[in-house]
Amino acid sequence: MTGTEGTELLAEQGFITNLYRRLDRMREETVRLRDTYLRDSDGTPGGRVQRDIAYAGHAQTLVDLNVAEDKLCFGRLDSVDGQSMHIGRMGIFSEGEDREQLLMDWRAPSARPFYVATAAAPLGVRRRRHLRIRRRIVESISDEYLDLTGLSPDDPALAAVSASGLTGEAALLAALNAPRTGRMGDIVETIQAEQDRIIRADRAGILVVQGGPGTGKTAVALHRTAYLLYTHRGQLANRGVLVIGPNRTFLTYIGQVLPSLGENAVVLSTVGDLFPGVRAERVESSRVAVLKGRLNMAKVIANAVLDRQRVPKTTITVKYAGGDLRLDRQLLSRAQERAWQSRRPHNRARQVFLKSVFDQLARQVARRHREGLAAAIPLTSDDFEDIRRDLRSDEDLQAALSTIWPALTAQTLVRDLFASPARLRLAAPFLSDAERDLLLAAAPTQTFSQSDVPLLDEAAELLGQDDRLVMAAATRDREQREEYAQSVLDMLGEGGEASDEGTGADGFLGMVSAADLVELQEDAVSLTSTAERAGADREWTYGHVVVDEAQELSPMAWRVVMRRCPVKSMTLVGDLAQTGDAAGASSWGSVLRPYVGRDWRFEELTVNYRTPAEITAVADRILASIDPKLTAPTSVRSTGVLPWWQHTSSETLVEQTALRAAQDLALGGEQHLAVLVPDALYEQVTTRVAELVPAAGPGHDVARPVVVMTVREAKGLEFDSVILVEPDLIVEQSPKGRNDLYVAVTRATQRLGVLYTGRRPAYADPAPEASAGLW
């Protein structure tokens, strides 16, 4: 370190120490305010709610301040006019009247040059500085000079000019070479210019971000979410943002990024978890998933609903007041027509249907009256009302009508549809016999699968909710809670906890009724966060939706996603070359055309930050065999470590894999290793690796030092080291096998090793004709 650098470091340390002091004071003040609200209340339910809201607000601020502790400040911009500004996780101002800005939030417009200024376009920046701070200590600084005017050719500052086009190259490479933790981290310190453009892109409309493996699509999508919540807080905080990922392991992997950026109004979900009350756990074959994912399934569900509104050919007769009432085809068709004209969903149109039936039946009763002995006494409108009420509560009539136009839940509709060959034939005449048989054989009985969820969602849209049932359920729920609250009060009374004056130990019990208790509980419910409320409500519409690994969604899944965001403010990130789901996408245009025509924007990420050049060379050869027209992203670094390839016999494959895993782990350090296997070898390899390496575990536990996974599970994840087992089998096991292989070889940040039993894979070695003859 030169003397000048030492002085600079000391100066920065002084600034950083002051900044942390300010942060500490902000924390203390927030704790004080929060605790004031603990004591403050005027005693009314309304006052208590106000107090709780204020308390929750301060508690959240405290969480944000605590989160900012790590890497509070990471950069500084010095402008050509002599001003300087530090950049960090949040905006911080000095105390006192003048409120000078000490730290600029990375998302603020003025912080943008930190990420995008270059020597060619310096945007008024003279010097960009990256600060590396650990536990409040400035460990190092690295500078880039962007405004070179007036510098002599031998000025040392010129040596620090980046020739690679990367922003903050030293800090970036340090971040990329660091060992992985099993959880994704944020990249606020080193966002690159092409990424920043996407992060700060306009919120309106649909933005598709295509990019090869490791180009930072997930990182960009999450930082964009944080940026949008910061910039459009007013609109987005209330509606929330939905982030969709391919599986729960992936969501766990990315789960810490947004909280570390201070954002919580976000729901993370798979498509399979978007239907509250249903956990899509059943596994089904990719052939069934492809069928259920096709767009014509929307028509099947619509037909299935219509099939539950069918008028029988024969007349139904019901006994009423000593005579027969006839539910004939004409009467029922008229009621059906009325219900359809209402254009309401099935369960709400059912009310119209029933009303028409009861009106017509009441007229039958009136006719009978006119023709009967009591004809001389005319019926009044009150009499009519009584008859209708009577008819409504007639059990025989209810039973007959609920076979014609039943109240239905989405779950019942979908289960019934796939349980009955006749129903399925009626709803899906355009499917072949073989396709219908496939669906019938995979009928959901107890649990549903991922690809059932879009069908349930479709059904729920067409069925709607029966308002009366919803209200009745709410009343029942409230009654039950009141009953429970009363039993608690009784118990406390009997247990002698209430004092003689009829008050509890805190003088509170005697003043509160069961209804009050329930109201207090409801107030607490109203305090739940946007994310919690949104996640529990199927009809919730979000302010923005992000879809990661968007190439995996089936056409039916896209309908679910589009419903969640009618304003179509979305960021879709993915890579068509990595599509593993047989029902997934092969072109963005065809995915989006049904919803927005050509009205969507496209951005591409071109630099691979994850995989070193030595591994990327292998991936590139596989990519060329998938589609020679696809462009591989350029690797940003190289490690000098070539992938290893080991031939082994089928008998020793599992043993060799376990050995290799143990050896890799023995390299030491905080390393994370994934053993990626074909589905057929998953059990054997998991068992043997766990025997040899106690730290190993199954894939869903991503924070373990060693995990065994299928490629499907590894989608979107990354590890320091990857051992790939029997790649030929990975290719064979799925129609998108080559794409899966491409995903598998692009998961490692440092080392890749391959164990195979057949001949050495052609893509192991460079060969001009490799792409033509890989398989």
Ligand SMILES: Nc1ncnc2c1ncn2[C@@H]1O[C@H](COP(=O)(O)OP(=O)(O)OP(=O)(O)O)[C@@H](O)[C@H]1O
């Ligand atoms: N600007 C950056 N600074 C530091 N690290 C970065 C940057 N951009 C990406 N990375 C890192 O590169 C790795 C790959 O990023 P990410 O997982 O977002 O890529 P991806 O395009 O989603 O990959 P895949 O398609 O394989 O899922 C991550 O470790 C991420 O933190």
